[in-house]
Amino acid sequence: MKDQNEIRWYVVANRTEAGIYVERDDRSFALIECFYDPEGRLHERALDSDKPGRAVSSASGKVRHALDRRFRRHEHLTLEFAKQIAEYLEIMRQRDRYDSLVLVAEPGFLGILNGELSSRVHARVVAEVNRELVTRPIRELRSRILKEERRYEYRTPR
DSSP states (O other): OOOTTOOEEEEEEOSSEEEEEEEOTTSOEEEEEEEEOGGGGSOHHHHOOSOOOEEEOSTTSOOEEEOOOSSOHHHHHHHHHHHHHHHHHHHHHHTTOOSEEEEEEOHHHHHHHHHHSOHHHHTTEEEEEEOOOTTSOHHHHHHHHHHHHTTSOOOOOO
């Protein structure tokens, strides 16, 4: 449960956009910061104009195939986007702008974001909600997050 004077931020994110919200005294949400990664919405073909390299896999030299890209451009952009959010949260933690965090993201991105958070920021995470809520209107966001939040176990910030 949240203390009356506690400043709790809600990080609502997916792979291409994120919003950081705070609950006001009147129990409404206020947007603090927005992050966008417009390249994250592009198709892989639009991000990388070069075709993968080719290799020969037989002794006779007659079987050729395209080399598989082990780390696709979208994965790199997603990781960079998570780092950007994590860096902002670290700077704001150093400035003591929040006491606790609730992370709300689709499961794949939630794991990536968790991996980029510093141990000190992660220590302030009190709940994680595995839901895609970025596209919800702000007037609906609070009730949806609080409804989902109750289903997840809280951790006490360290």
